[in-house]
Amino acid sequence: MTEPRFLADEMLGSLARWLRIMGYDAEYARDMRDDDILRQAVDEERMLLTRDRELASRAGDRGILLQGDDAIGHLEAVVRRFDLTFDEERTRCALCNRQLVPMSVEEAAPRVPPRVLERHREFLTCPSCGRVYWKGTHWTGICGHVGEAVRRARTNSGPR
Numbered sequence: 353m354t355e356p357r358f359l360a361d362e363m364l365g366s367l368a369r370w371l372r373i374m375g376y377d378a379e380y381a382r383d384m385r386d387d388d389i390l391r392q393a394v395d396e397e398r399m400l401l402t403r404d405r406e407l408a409s410r411a412g413d414r415g416i417l418l419q420g421d422d423a424i425g426h427l428e429a430v431v432r433r434f435d436l437t438f439d440e441e442r443t444r445c446a447l448c449n450r451q452l453v454p455m456s457v458e459e460a461a462p463r464v465p466p467r468v469l470e471r472h473r474e475f476l477t478c479p480s481c482g483r484v485y486w487k488g489t490h491w492t493g494i495c496g497h498v499g500e501a502v503r504r505a506r507t508n509s510g511p512r
């Protein structure tokens with residue numbers, strides 16, 4: 353089975369970022385008209401994640417309607433629906449959706465705060481925006497959200 357790719361609508365920015373952290377290709381439709389969102393979903397073979405009932409139904413088989421305001425609940429629903437897994441080796445840039453590449457400590461040194469350099473030895477960078485990532489407190493927070501959603505999806509699995 354090919355891996356699912358996603359397009360999140362404007363109201364689901366956190367969901368798109370978390371899917372990227374998990375290693376999935378997730379685009380984010382900002383300031384786009386419904387017709388353009390639908391076209392991108394079809395052209396790029398993406399599942400459309402939306403909170404808009406009408407948009408979801410217009411997307412047909414590609415439309416995934418997410419209900420409620422709970423961001424972790426949205427991720428949980430997507431994880432369960434597509435049986436997603438969290439692979440830290442495949443993490444993508446939370447901002448631009450590009451897959452991150454390893455970066456040496458020497459390369460990272462001029463670009464991260466000294467206190468970070470003291471505590472971390474593994475760095476990743478985005479080939480597109482150049483942002484440097486490391487597994488610090490922010491990362492731990494994100495993994496907490498993602499882990500919580502995956503756990504809930506596994507626990508509550510069963511007939512939809």
Ligand SMILES: [Zn+2]
Binds near residue numbers: 450
């Ligand atoms: Zn980036």
